[in-house]
Amino acid sequence: MSRDRTREGLATRAARAGINADPGHGGIVAPINVAATYVREDPGVPGRFDYARTDAPTRALLAEAVAGLEGGAGACLTASGMAAIDLVLNLLPPGARVVAAHDCYGGTQRLFNARGPQRGFEIVYADATDLAALETALAPGAALLFLETPSNPRLRITDIEAASALGHAAGALVAVDNTVLSPAIQRPLELGADISVSSLTKIINGHSDMVGGVVCVREAALQENLAWWLNASGTGLGPFDAFLATRGLRTLPLRAKAQSEAALELAGRLARHAGVIRIDYPGLADHPGHGLAARQQAGLFGPLLSLEVKGDPRAFLEGLELFTLAQSLGGAESLVSVPALMTHAAMTPEARAHAGISDSLVRLSVGLEDVDDLWRDLETALTRL
Numbered sequence: 001m002s003r004d005r006t007r008e009g010l011a012t013r014a015a016r017a018g019i020n021a022d023p024g025h026g027g028i029v030a031p032i033n034v035a036a037t038y039v040r041e042d043p044g045v046p047g048r049f050d051y052a053r054t055d056a057p058t059r060a061l062l063a064e065a066v067a068g069l070e071g072g073a074g075a076c077l078t079a080s081g082m083a084a085i086d087l088v089l090n091l092l093p094p095g096a097r098v099v100a101a102h103d104c105y106g107g108t109q110r111l112f113n114a115r116g117p118q119r120g121f122e123i124v125y126a127d128a129t130d131l132a133a134l135e136t137a138l139a140p141g142a143a144l145l146f147l148e149t150p151s152n153p154r155l156r157i158t159d160i161e162a163a164s165a166l167g168h169a170a171g172a173l174v175a176v177d178n179t180v181l182s183p184a185i186q187r188p189l190e191l192g193a194d195i196s197v198s199s200l201t202k203i204i205n206g207h208s209d210m211v212g213g214v215v216c217v218r219e220a221a222l223q224e225n226l227a228w229w230l231n232a233s234g235t236g237l238g239p240f241d242a243f244l245a246t247r248g249l250r251t252l253p254l255r256a257k258a259q260s261e262a263a264l265e266l267a268g269r270l271a272r273h274a275g276v277i278r279i280d281y282p283g284l285a286d287h288p289g290h291g292l293a294a295r296q297q298a299g300l301f302g303p304l305l306s307l308e309v310k311g312d313p314r315a316f317l318e319g320l321e322l323f324t325l326a327q328s329l330g331g332a333e334s335l336v337s338v339p340a341l342m343t344h345a346a347m348t349p350e351a352r353a354h355a356g357i358s359d360s361l362v363r364l365s366v367g368l369e370d371v372d373d374l375w376r377d378l379e380t381a382l383t384r385l
């Protein structure tokens with residue numbers, strides 16, 4: 001009896017990605033295929049694979065797996081998350097109007113602010129969590145609506161379904177940066193978005209040992225267009241990184257659940273601690289986006305939380321031993337960062353203030369360590385303030 005893959009759950013599909021699919025040797029996992037070029041039977045007719053810039057087996061295996069988890073018609077894999085976002089911009093004509101969430105990732109804003117003047121794009125930032133403000137920003141029409149939910153680092157929640165409807169009414173393609181949650185927790189294409197883009201570097205690979213990105217699309221026509229640009233611009237993911245991310249992907253549902261549960265536990269304890277002024281975690285019942293997040297996410301709230309501590313945040317950072325000071329998020333190891341000085345340093349101070357990113361905001365990415373050890377680390381650092 002053949003498997004009915006359409007009925008299989010997320011964990012099954014992730015764990016089985018490319019398993020028993022090695023016709024050459026019958027390996028349980030597919031080999032890393034490093035060939036730069038592929039033999040042709042006929043000069044005028046390429047085979048399934050032809051030249052590795054265009055596509056290659058190790059990359060294709062991961063693309064199919066991620067597209068399957070996101071519920072998309074296809075996916076393009078790129079050399080980084082930023083290359084994935086830049087690939088999306090290739091879909092736009094010169095002079096296009098782009099409406100983007102005002103608190104989207106700092107690197108995204110750096111790219112948009114540079115591509116804008118270069119290609120004549122009009123880039124408009126709006127508070128996407130405020131649907132009336134979004135509608136106003138979209139009123140003159142737009143070619144692209146770019147959302148990020150939860151936003152990084154303040155974890156504000158945008159209603160993907162409602163915002164996508166507004167974007168479509170304005171004539172825009174709707175893209176969602178799904179990096180913070182991954183398809184194990186949120187699937188923007190099922191909520192009405194046309195494009196779901198993620199950094200593979202973060203929770204999808206989950207082991208902080210490669211850099212990559214992915215663009216998933218709902219419709220095959222868009223996939224063809226993106227694949228054309230991927231080949232033309234040559235920014236695709238290499239086979240070794242694709243292999244690592246495929247290996248990481250197998251445990252994604254498990255990691256997403258464990259890290260979300262630990263983050264929720266720590267957020268609750270931090271919220272009750274006298275040394276904490278404010279905490280942002282959508283899993284907490286009093287978070288302004290909690291109801292919406294509970295509805296559009298798979299009952300999990302992700303590995304990221306941010307907080308303001310009473311006193312000097314540097315003293316807090318220096319008191320931490322398990323949480324390591326480093327950029328990035330979603331890995332098996334817990335990390336701490338100061339967005340204003342690190343991930344969001346590319347934004348102007350005004351843009352940061354507008355997005356609610358103060359100089360003292362501290363962001364935690366919760367990993368897979370024992371939650372009691374993580375709590376002891378946080379509590380010790382808080383008592384030093």
Ligand SMILES: *Cc1c(COP(=O)(O)O)cnc(C)c1O
Nearest residue numbers: 080081082105152179199201212
């Ligand atoms: C890290 C990140 C990116 C960029 O991904 P890279 O792989 O570092 O290029 C984009 N969006 C968000 C939300 C991120 O956290």
